[in-house]
Amino acid sequence: MFGCGKFSEIELLKYLEGSKENLDVIEKHLKECPLCMKEITELNRVSAIMESGRAEPLRKKAFVTIFAKNQDFEWVLPSAGTGRIELLPQTRTISGRRIKKAVYTIDEIPANLEVVPVQEDTFWVLLRSPELSSSEAILRKKGSLKPIYSISPEGPEVIFKGIGPGEYEVYFREYVIRFNIKVEN
């Protein structure tokens, strides 16, 4: 429904485009109806801004949610890729338990993300990509503008250490990988 609903959305959008159809009736209604007037003014502003605004490039994006329970990963729920849980060698343990790591291989982005628990609620995040050697990798917590890490790796690999649970984003070249580490104890 558009505004108060007296006119259909299409009728009012046509009016906005300059159509003379039902012009007098719509004008009269707009003068009397603050709801429709507000909607049409807002849409007029949005149309003009969208017409004149400059587009920013869309970054290729991948998401993964990693659930950790008692320091073990239980599920990896990826979008645009595949996730799996791998056991680390017998020699590496936390509180006597063998460590599992979460591995996320992304389809559209030539990258592989690994999340490894190192202590209780602390993780290392390892990102591998051939694109990394010529780019800066930035890690930031979702919602924050300040980066936690900003690294220009010499090779195709970068490690972010001391990462706690939460939602993060890694930026490199035109790519963004968002991962969410959820911990349940």
Next chain:
Amino acid sequence: MELHDKKIKTLIERFKSGKEDIHNILNDLRREVELYIYNFPRLAYKKGPDICSEFYLYVLERLGSIIENFPLNETIQFKTWFNAVLRNQLTNFFYYHQKDRKLELSLEDYENDISVDVFEKEELDLKTLMKGLSSLNCMERLSLLFFYMPECLEAEDIKKASESFKMSIQEILAIQRSLIVAREKEIQRIREISDKIGKYSQTLARLKYKLYKGSGEDLKIKNELLQKIARNEASRARLVRLMEAPDKAVFREFSALFRNALVTKRYLKTAKRKLRIILLTQKKMIEEAL
């Protein structure tokens, strides 16, 4: 930002006919509209990159059903309809995904992204300006709003403008739209010129440093450097003049509200002068009170 109206409508027609592979058509449609969707929250409501990406994914999931509703039999541009749809989708997106946020779309949300000290200062300035504007008579206030802040005009302002300038609401809305577009283009022009000025300044600093450091070198090299500096300074000065030149496009669109350019100029000048006096008086009163 442009959307290819004809191409998109053809794709929608093919999508609705159901004769071809829907997945492929939807992919082609996605390519046509993805930048528009992604940039919508940023341009229209000054939202940050997180919201842009989340909103993009939110709409993408629903693109098929959204496109299904486009009225192909109506003579309406796709982008006009799509703006209305995206606005509704953004409201829904906030409602379902960001329950802690305000439901109503508001440009004021942008203030949360600005650091506190800047925001407080900005708020004070805008308050003073708005207070000053409210002291002017209706025509003067509307003139200044149309010329300098067309995107800030509210429904009530448009209605008053229709009465004051003796035009239909449709005409007033069209003028507001042209003014927003012209202002944005002007801002982009100034940004581009500023970038160029910045580059010239960098080059000049480098050349001047070279001249200063190489004081022992022969006169020929120094002469060449001085010539380069002079050329760069002339180019920079030309750009500065260009940047300071009056904005003709905005004025042309704005003068559609008045009888002719002369009346427009006189009105704008008077309103500006009155506002300046009001603002200075307010400032003086505040200083005296302190």
